Amino acid sequence: MASPKLTLYTNHGCPWAHRAHIALSELGLPFEEEIIDLSVPRTPEYLKVNPRGLVPSLKVGDEIITESAIVSSYLADAYPSHLVPASNEPNGALARARIAFFVDTYFSKANSFLFKVVAAKTDAEAESIAQELVAGVVKEVEPLLSNAAPFFNGSDKLTLAEVLTGSFIARLWSWPKYGLLPQGLVKEFETKAPNFYRWGTAVSQHPSVTNIYNEAEIAERTKQRFGAGRYS
Ligand SMILES: N[C@@H](CCC(=O)N[C@@H](CS)C(=O)NCC(=O)O)C(=O)O
Incomplete structure (x- = not known):
């Protein structure tokens, strides 16, 4: 068919x-x-x-x-593929549960701070909220990436974990360049959360992630949207 x-x-x-x-x-x-x-x-x-x-x-x-x-x-x-095993494959249900937990953890413990940093009214406030994001990454996300190679759970290709997080990782990695996030943020991951740093660097550079991502245009629009804050 x-x-x-x-x-x-x-x-x-x-x-x-x-x-x-x-x-x-x-x-x-x-x-x-x-x-x-x-x-x-x-x-x-x-x-x-x-x-x-x-x-x-x-x-x-x-x-x-x-x-x-x-x-x-x-x-x-x-469309069965490398992204995720079917639940009836050996260990398929477990792999899916691991991906679901990772995605839930990333969004609830780290990404939930992303737009709060962008919307901060002062650099000091942005820095303080960014530290909450870093703490969430270090405590909750970093341990889940111990076997990333470079993608989730030892995969050398993107998985459903990266499909669901990659667009936000692209923003997290690029926004410091545009003044939307503190300058040293990505560097801080390198020292405090090396698994997350390696994984995020690979995700943010992957062609399937960069494909439609016009980072300069999106950064400009994001600044305009939050224009009443630090960017006016
Ligand atoms: N929970 C939805 C959120 C989608 C969403 O918020 N999309 C925004 C754009 S990023 C939208 O369509 N907003 C409509 C509007 O701005 O009027 C999903 O995951 O699909």
């Missing part, structure tokens, strides 16, 4: 939509792209696709799938 046509409704500035791009790139799947302009109200047509008005959404044949984690996991399940 022919594969159903895939249409991704996306915006290249959105880190959640970026997840779907990473999955599609790793799977080498052809897809059509519809860019949704997030600077204006959603059209009635798009609200029929996704009544929440958010990107990403994925159209698979006549079916619509929304929410970036669900879209990415659907792709990884529907």
Whole structure:
């Protein structure tokens, strides 16, 4: 049976939509792209696709799938690959549980501080919140990357763990350059969380992650969005 046509409704500035791009790139799947302009109200047509008005959404044949984690996991399940084993493969369920725990840990213990640093009103406040991010990485994320090679759980290719975190890692690694995060942040990972540093460096440089990521444009837009704070 022919594969159903895939249409991704996306915006290249959105880190959640970026997840779907990473999955599609790793799977080498052809897809059509519809860019949704997030600077204006959603059209009635798009609200029929996704009544929440958010990107990403994925159209698979006549079916619509929304929410970036669900879209990415659907792709990884529907097109078996190096990204994640099926749950009925030997150790598949365990590998999936490990990935899910890593992603949950990264978002709850580290990434939850990312936009708070960007939104800080002063450099001192940014530095203090950045230290909370670093502490979360050191205590919670670093131990989960002890066997990264360079990707999650000994993989030499991206996995679903990187599909779900990579867009944020790209921002974490590039934003110090643009003054959105403290200058020394990545260097600090190198000394305090070397596993995370090696892994994040590999993730942030991977072509499936850098593919649609226009870092200068996104940094500029992020500055504008938080313009009332440190960047005015
Ligand atoms: N939980 C959603 C979040 C998606 C999301 O927040 N997308 C933003 C862009 S990054 C959006 O579509 N915002 C609509 C708007 O800004 O009006 C997911 O993971 O897909």
